Amino acid sequence: MAAINPLTGKPYKNPGERARVNAQLAQQAADQGNAAAARAYAANAISAAQNSRQAAAQTAAMNAAWAAQNATYRPTPSNPTPGGDTDTDTDTDTGGGGTPPRTLVSIETVYERGFNVTYNVFSDGSREERSRERERTAGDAVEEMFRNLGLGDAFASSLKGIIDGFYQSNVKPTDAEILAAVYSSEPYKQRFKANEVIRERIKNGQGRPGDRMLTPAEYIEAENTYRTILADRDMPTGFYDSPDDFTNLIANSISASEFKSRVDTAYDALNFADAEVIGALRDYYNMSPSDMAAYLLDPARAMPILEGRAAQATGAYGLNSRTELQRMYGTATISGIGRRQGLMPGQELSGEIYDLGKTKQETEAAFSKAAEDAPAVERLGKLYGEAMDFKDIVREDLSLSGGAASGRKRRKFASKERAQFSKQSALGKSSLRDRTDV
Numbered sequence: 001m002a003a004i005n006p007l008t009g010k011p012y013k014n015p016g017e018r019a020r021v022n023a024q025l026a027q028q029a030a031d032q033g034n035a036a037a038a039r040a041y042a043a044n045a046i047s048a049a050q051n052s053r054q055a056a057a058q059t060a061a062m063n064a065a066w067a068a069q070n071a072t073y074r075p076t077p078s079n080p081t082p083g084g085d086t087d088t089d090t091d092t093d094t095g096g097g098g099t100p101p102r103t104l105v106s107i108e109t110v111y112e113r114g115f116n117v118t119y120n121v122f123s124d125g126s127r128e129e130r131s132r133e134r135e136r137t138a139g140d141a142v143e144e145m146f147r148n149l150g151l152g153d154a155f156a157s158s159l160k161g162i163i164d165g166f167y168q169s170n171v172k173p174t175d176a177e178i179l180a181a182v183y184s185s186e187p188y189k190q191r192f193k194a195n196e197v198i199r200e201r202i203k204n205g206q207g208r209p210g211d212r213m214l215t216p217a218e219y220i221e222a223e224n225t226y227r228t229i230l231a232d233r234d235m236p237t238g239f240y241d242s243p244d245d246f247t248n249l250i251a252n253s254i255s256a257s258e259f260k261s262r263v264d265t266a267y268d269a270l271n272f273a274d275a276e277v278i279g280a281l282r283d284y285y286n287m288s289p290s291d292m293a294a295y296l297l298d299p300a301r302a303m304p305i306l307e308g309r310a311a312q313a314t315g316a317y318g319l320n321s322r323t324e325l326q327r328m329y330g331t332a333t334i335s336g337i338g339r340r341q342g343l344m345p346g347q348e349l350s351g352e353i354y355d356l357g358k359t360k361q362e363t364e365a366a367f368s369k370a371a372e373d374a375p376a377v378e379r380l381g382k383l384y385g386e387a388m389d390f391k392d393i394v395r396e397d398l399s400l401s402g403g404a405a406s407g408r409k410r411r412k413f414a415s416k417e418r419a420q421f422s423k424q425s426a427l428g429k430s431s432l433r434d435r436t437d438v
Contacts, residue, residue, distance in 0.1 A: 015052035019045045023060035036125045040106030043121070047109075102126070149220050151191065158187045191243065192219050194250035210253055222246070225256045233267040239294045239302060265329060266296040273329075276336035284332065284347045296328060330354040337363050341371040343390055352400055366397040380413040388413075 005012050005021055012018040026041035045060055103123040107130065109116050119127040147156040159182055166173060166181045173181075182188055189196050195213040202211055214222065223246045230240055240246065249259060273281070281292050294302040331351045337360070338345035345353075345367070353363055374390035381388030392406035 012048075015048040016054035016056060019048035019052055019054075020056065020060045022048065034123075036121065036123050037105055039125075040108070040121050043106050043108040146216065149216055151216075151220070155187065155191060159185065162187070192216065194247045195219070197247070197251035198253075208253060214250065219250065222250055222256070226259055229256065229260050229263050233263050233293065235263070235297075236294050236302075240298075245301070262297055263293075265326060266293040268329075273333070274336060276339035277332045279339065280332040280335035280347075280350070281328075284335075285328070327351070327354060334358075334363055338367045338394075341367045343367055343371055343374075345391065345394070349391055349394065349400075353394075353398060356398070356400065358398055362398065366394045369397060370394045377410060380410065380417065384413050384416065386413075 003012055003018060004010065005017070006025070007021060012021070022041045022045035026038045026045060029035075029037035029041055049060065104120055105123050106121045107118060108121055108127075109118045117132050118130040120130050121127050144156075146159060147153060162181060162185045163178060166178060170177065192214075198207075198211050198213055201207055223243060226246050226249055227241060240249075278292075281296075285292075285295060331347060331354050334353050335345050335347070335350040338350070358366075370390035370393040373393050377388050377390065377393060386409065388406070388410065392403075392410060395401070395403035396407040396410070397403070
């Protein structure tokens with residue numbers, strides 16, 4: 001039923017009118033010394049103002065509250081029973097001794113440590129609790145926020161005790177105060193521990209360009225992005241698929257694009273390399289094709305998984321830099337070029353060729369020549385008691401370390417062989433001239 005304006009006998013036109021009328025009645029009651037009535041009217045004014053957008057209603061409510069606060073109850077026959085939009089139930093207890101009957105003058109609702117409590121307010125200033133309902137608090141909103149972020153009921157519930165405890169020392173904390181308490185809690189620090197690594201780095205004066213703590217939403221989004229990148233490339237199950245696995249990435253400010261570049265390089269090694277490159281990767285790093293992508297990306301993180309062991313609690317992360325990752329793949333690619341020529345250049349020689357930045361064309365030409373000349377070089381080495389093989393030719397052709405010495409040695413041995421051949425040829429001719437029976 002709509003509240004009735006006691007001044008007109010008609011329903012209020014809007015909350016603003018109700019606020020202004022009750023503020024006027026509150027002031028009148030205060031002027032007459034009826035503190036209980038003033039408080040009742042003030043409560044009505046405040047309630048109406050909360051539902052009104054009018055600035056005048058807010059001002060009226062403030063004035064009513066001020067009047068009620070400064071009124072002093074003086075029980076005299078002149079104090080009227082408040083009218084307006086209040087309940088008209090009465091308490092039949094006369095109180096004895098000629099005390100005026102206690103009359104219910106209003107029903108007010110107040111906030112008390114997480115609850116909206118409704119009281120019956122009587123003309124003698126007394127109150128009786130009528131109902132109690134838990135209010136949706138800032139803590140509820142924060143708890144729901146973390147649950148909606150996909151952190152699960154367990155984590156959200158772990159924050160409940162922190163939030164509830166905060167309410168014991170703060171009557172009605174704000175969202176910002178609740179969040180501050182949550183962010184400083186141990187469960188939060190553990191779940192978002194990359195932020196703590198960044199915080200400590202900045203605190204110790206070791207901050208890096210772009211260092212900043214991520215909000216919970218940003219943190220979760222980063223984890224989901226990393227997870228999607230790995231899933232798109234069919235990385236092994238158990239490899240970088242939990243919050244702890246992503247801590248290293250976030251703590252070191254490795255962006256999604258940087259991470260994707262590393263994953264794509266590892267993926268290419270696994271899926272697009274030819275058989276010779278795959279063979280080199282297997283030989284050099286002792287990995288099957290299904291393990292290679294994870295190993296190339298992060299050997300320290302992959303090995304416990306590949307060996308069937310759980311990762312250490314402390315987490316031994318050894319994420320390869322893009323440079324190192326490309327070197328490993330480049331070394332295997334160069335080895336693959338040699339293998340296609342029937343040669344086995346090995347990790348050391350292949351890595352040296354990669355480090356010197358030799359082109360694919362230069363490398364192919366050197367391996368092709370080495371494959372052609374290797375039999376003659378090996379024969380010379382055996383003939384003169386020094387080991388020589390195709391690697392000496394490759395080193396000489398590509399100007400690698402020891403290449404010049406290999407060339408000099410090969411030319412010296414070739415020269416000796418030519419001299420020996422010439423000597424043998426000269427002896428043969430001399431023998432023919434000395435014969436008398438020809």
